[in-house]
Every structure is written in C-alpha cells, then in structure tokens.
Amino acid sequence: MAEPTSTEARPTRAYVIHPDLGHARTQRRDPEHALAEAVALAHALPGIEIVGEEVARLREPNPGTLFGKGKLAEISDRLASVEAELVLVDGPVTPVQQRNLEKDWDVKLLDRTGLILEIFADRARTREGVLQVEMAALSYQRTRLVRAWTHLERQRGGLGFVGGPGETQIEADRRAIDEQMTRLRRQLERVVKTRTLHRAARAKVPYPIVALVGYTNAGKSTLFNRMTGAEVMAKDMLFATLDPTMRAIRLPDAGGGASGRKIILSDTVGFISDLPPELVAAFRATLEEVLEADLILHVRDISHPETEEQAEDVAEILESLGVDEDVELIEVWNKIDALSDDTRAALRRTDSRTEGVQSVSALTGEGLDDLIVAIDTHLSRALDEPRTEATVRLAFSDGRRRAWLHEAGVVEREEAVEDGLVLHLRWTARQRAGFEALDSPEE
Template identity: 80%
Template sequence: MPDSGTHDTREKPTRAYVIHPDLGNSRTRRSPEHALEEAVALAHALPAIEVVGAEVVRLRTPNPGHLFGTGKLDELSARLKETEAKLVLVDGPVSPVQQRNLEKAWNVKLLDRTGLILEIFADRARTREGVLQVELAALSYQRTRLVRAWTHLERQRGGLGFVGGPGETQIEADRRAIDEQMTRLRRQLERVVKTRTLHRAARAKVPYPIVALVGYTNAGKSTLFNRMTGADVLAKDMLFATLDPTMRAISLPSADGGGSGRRIILSDTVGFISDLPHELVAAFRATLEEVLEADLILHVRDISHPETEEQASDVGEILDGLGVAEDVALIEVWNKIDALRPDIRAALIATDARRPDVVSVSALTGEGMDNLIRAIDQRLAEVLDEPRRAFTLDLGFAQGRERAWLFDAGVVEREAETDAGHRLHLLWTDRQRGAFRNRFPDAGLPPLPGEDDPTA
C-alpha cells in the first residue's frame, strides 16, 4: 500500500504482563484469583498500558535475588517473549535487588504494586496539593531503590564522560538530592495546607456538618456523590477514578424527599485499597483530614463484590491507621444492589430495615436514596444532639446578607414581607443560631440564657 504521507503520532500503549505471587499466607483474606483480578484492574486504570496476559504464580518461599525460582523464572521469560510484553507488573512488594535482577533477566521494565499505584496517582492528580503529595510519595519510594536506579543510570550515561560505576559516593549524593527535594515539597505542601486550613476555618463559621464518603476504590462513591449533589464528578468503572477530594454544600431534601432540608457539606475522597503503600498513607494524610473532621462517615461498600467483607475490613484498617476514632458516627451504605439477584436484593433490604447503621442503595438507579437521606438526617441529629427550635426574626430591607445566610443555612420555614422588611419564621439549632449571632452581631438577635453577647 502506498504511503499516504500521514503518520499516526499517538504512542502505542505499553504491553504489560501481570503477575500475582501467591505465598499461600493463611493470614491473607483474599483469594489469589480475586487479587489478580484487582491487579489487572489497577493496570487498566492507566491508559498507557495494554494488559496482554496475567497469571497467579504460587511461591512456597520467595527467592531473595529473583523472587521466583529458576524454573519459574525461565517459564515466565518464555511467556513474556510469547506475548511481547515490555512491562511486568508484580502485584506485591519487590525489593530493589529483585527488581534489578528480574529486569536484567527478562529485558523488561518492572513495577511492583506500590510503583503501579504511584504511577496511577501521578497520572490522576489534578489539584496543586494532589500533585505535590504524589511527588513527595514517589520520592520517598525512589529513595529506597537507589541501587536499582543507579544500575540503570550506569548504562544510560556510558557516553557522557562518567568514569567507573555509580559507586557509594554517587548514591549518597543522589540520596541527598532527593532529601533536599522532599524538603522543598514539604514546604510547598505546608503553604497549600495553610490555605486549605483558612478555607476550613471559613467553612466553620457556617454551621454545616461534614459528611464524608469513604470506601474501597470503585465502590461507587463518586456515583453516589453525583446522585446526592447533582455534580459531575468523574465516575467510571475504574480503580481510583477519583483522586483529588471534592466537596459540595447541599441541602438534604425536605420532608417529602425524606430529609429535613438540613444543609451539609458532602466530601468525596480517594478510594482505599488493600496494601495501600505506606508512602501514600503518609503523603495523603492531609487530603484525608476531611474524614478525620467529619461529623458523619458514609462507608460506601460494593455489596455485589464477591469479597465485599474483605474490602470492608481493609477500609476499617486504613481508617484506624489514619486515627479515626472508634466512636465516630458511621453508616454503611451497601451500594450496587441493582447488580444483585432480586431475591438477594430483597434479603439485604430486609436486613438493613433492622439495622439503623446500614442502608441498601443503588447510586446508579437511585433506589433506596430516600432511606439514605432519612438515615443521614437522623444520625446527624443524634450526633450533633441539636433540637431545632422555632423562632421569628424581623430583618430590614437593607439586611440582605443576613437574610441570604439564613436561606443558605436552610433554616427558613416561611417568610412574610412587612412594612419594615421581612419577617422570617425559622427552625434552627442552637449551634446555627449562635453562628448567626457571631456572624451578624448587629442583627438584633437576643442571646440565649448563659450565652455571651457578641456586642458587649
């Protein structure tokens, strides 16, 4: 065929082979087949990767130099040549020495589970804070792998005038360079965190409780977030579709929709995963501060997943590691009931009717959402211990900011116009009332017994 004169400039995806080493560890909750399935899903989360094969490799004892024994090493080498794979993804930890030796033996690039997750996070981060945190986590990871890195650099720099091998001196110099860069990143992150702290302080002046969505990656958090807020957050059948946290202030539907009209801040967070790299847990701690400060946590579970219990345990362990208190208010949202057989779905709905801390929903179809709104409202009322009191407030025509604040807070039951302005019939909590008085001390709202007078 003659050359048309045009060329496809798009880079072809890297052909990758996925391996899950099964050590036969009885403490592991997961079946190796499901673990391999998740590892393949992780690989699919990077558009630059094309998975050309995957398998579980059972190991009695990991080889300290190559991870796999000689026979399995040759067998996998033949498989890689057959599939023309240029990248191997090992679903588990691989030491720097093992990585160097395997790459040399197979003539491929290799990433372990931590390296793959870091690649995904680097590809997905969009906010300034997210980018900085990924860079910090990646540097922390790379710092431990200088042996492998400098073996590669020795080959790459052969024609650049460098004499001899990398040597201990060069590795130490590189380690210092990484430490200096990490220090710079931490300083930049501190400035970003200070800005976010100011934003959080500004939100604290508005008496909105925070409701945080957490859950295993791909459990449907973003779909639920979009269903509740009307937002358009990326929601795909893909691991780590959401990375940077998203927050929206919303009003829960009024009585006919199952709610009270209460205003809340809903926060969508990055999905958790088993064996989350400790570099990321440390680096993303600031991102997950909204979870630590939440008045209510919604633990979204993919109830249709065959290992939903194991995923729930992983989420619980990460929450514990983050320092989330055991007594924090939490509702389990059993999502994706639309993917279940009708008899199983009916049994689940009957179960959650007997458990106030469980609600079965389909964020995709909207089934069960009214029940979820009612559960959120009821639980927040219990947590905040805030009875709503009726009050009538007269505002002048010039007090537009005060009037707007009350409507934004969702506390106005009805309003009537008077000769002097507006008469508002309110139903609010003492916390909302106090926040209004602090924000607008000249509005003429009398203090409650024992309450300080901001105008005094």
C-alpha cells in the same frame, strides 16, 4: 481494528503477576481475586495493554530474585511468548530483586507501590494532590537507592524514577531527593494552610459535613453525582477519584421524613488494601475531610465477592487516620443492580431491619430515597445538641448576617424596631459559633 498511525503512541505491553506465598501469605484475600484487583489497577494506568496475567505460587521469596530458578524460567518463557515490555508485580519487590528481574527478563518492572504511584501521578488534579504524589514518589525513590545500582542506568518512564550510573551516584542522588522533598514540603505547607482557611470559612456555614468513604471503585463518585448533580469523574476504574470534591446541597424531601436540610457532601479518594505507607502519610491532609465529618457514608460494592474483606480494609484505614468511633456511620451497600432480583429483595428486607445499613444502586437510583431519610435521621442524632434561646439585634443594612440566620433555620421570630431588627433565636452552640465567626478577623 485500524493499525496505529505513526503519530499514535503504541501501548506498552504489560504482564501482571500476583505472587502467592501460600501458607506464609498474610493477606486475607483469595489470590485469584487479588490478581483480578491487580489487573484492574493496571487497567487504570493509561497507555497499558495487558497481554498476560498469572498467580505465581512460591513457598518462600528468594532474596535475590523473588522467584526460584524454575519459576523464573517459566515466567521468562511466557513473557517472551507475549512480547511483554513491562511486568507489574502485585506486591513488594526489593531494589535488588527489581534489578535482577529486569536483567533476567529484559523488561521494565514495577511493584505494587510503584504502580499505584504511577496511577496517582496520572490522576491527581489539585495542586495539593500533585504535591502529595510527588512527595510520596520521592520517598519511594529514596528507598530504591542501593549499591550495585547499575540497573537504573536506562531512563524509566512514568514519574521518571531516578536513574544513574551506579554506586558512586547514591549520595548525590540522595541529597538531591532530600532537597527536592524539603522544597515540596514548604509548598505543601502553604497549600495545606490555604485548605485550613477554606475549612475555617466552611465552619461559618452551619451545615453538617457528610463524607463518602469506601474501597476504590465502590461507586462513591457515582453516588456523589447522583445526590449533587455534579459531574465528578465516575468510571468503572480503580482510583477514578483522587482529589476530594465537596458540594453544599439540600437533601430533597424524600416524602418519608427527610427535613430537606442542607449538608456539605464530600467525595474522597478510594481506599485499597496494602496502600503504600508513603501514600497513607502523603494523603492524610486530603483525608482530613473525613476527620471533620459529622456523618460518614461507607460505600461498599456489595456485589464484589470480597466485599467483607474490603470493608475490613476501609475500617483499618479509618482507624489509622484517627476517626472517632463515636462518629455516626451508615454502611451504603451499593451496586445492588448487579445482583439477582431475589438477592436484591433479600438485601432490601435486611437493611430495613438493620440499623446503619442502606442498600442502594447509585447507578439506577434505587434505594436513594431511603438513604436520604437515613442520612437525615443520623444527622439529627449526631447533631442533637441542646438549643438555647437568644436575641440578636441587627442593623437594617446587615442583610448578610440576617440571611445567614434565616438560612440556618434558627429564627423563631423577627421584629422591626426603630434602629434595626430584633431576631429571637433558638440555636445550638455550634450554630452560635458559626454566626459569631462571621465577624472574625479572617472575614
């Protein structure tokens, strides 16, 4: 491998630690799997080279240094041997612990929240996403303002976490952060208002919304691309998608009963265990697409050893967002291509007998036809609203509203009269509201 030239930035040498509290640990996860996820998170941050990783077992966290003296010295030796410059601790680290560890190990240190914020800052693309990340980062920074703050005298990378000479700067920095957060809130309110207008415009389209949700790296974006023909960033990487992407598509007639109906498909940010509270709040507006969904597709990486635990995390976040329990939901067991032939065949037999479960490979397309039929069936049930007959009279020149009615599939019969067209309709209250919204003042 060629040596990096002087113009190429050398990657930062990072060491990943998952603190395991043993019997005191409240997480459902196996510590080795938790470490693997932490390493995957680290790989999602650009400019990072992982030079070591370990599960650090400890009985109780030390309030000053997190680790006890013996463990502290052991890790210090390992960090020196691999010349680590950055330590990523997969868990919460208090400001005092961070200060002491950075001083003792002579490295920069990020805890789990700081790492996820760095990734989000790198990945956010839309204006709303950028503002939300900045808000979350400032909220996090504000919690790091503590006495004896001299450990932050040196400049920090990434989001540029606030640095200063110490205790005398705390109030000034807190005021600066509060003022910046106020400015960002105003900007975010304007952006959210724009999104509200966009949602109002979509309400005029009589298509149901189908939202893809799931644990990060479950394959949502790959499935979205497979179904829409879009080119959303889809990589084997945590948090590849941070901003919601929406496409209006017509479900292909799968030959098994799909009606070819039009839907709006929404790809959303991936969920993760122990998501920082700052980010849950900051991204609530982004996840509003899920709250408005007529059908939720919970995409699961069924090949992952902790797929059940990941599913529980997703369910908890959906509940915290206030998603109605009555909303139709399909569990999409994705990545069956990563399973053995026997396991894959057994899954396919299971989902054929289990309501609300479909096993697929978004990568190869296996099972996609059955998923499309299931989506259509669930939407028919979710949108099984009573239809009423109505008559609408339109001018010959009113081609836009006439096209809307035909596109919605509600026209039973149409006849021309002297001064225009008379359309005989059968529609739902939802469709009627969408049609009437075409004449709203916002139009």
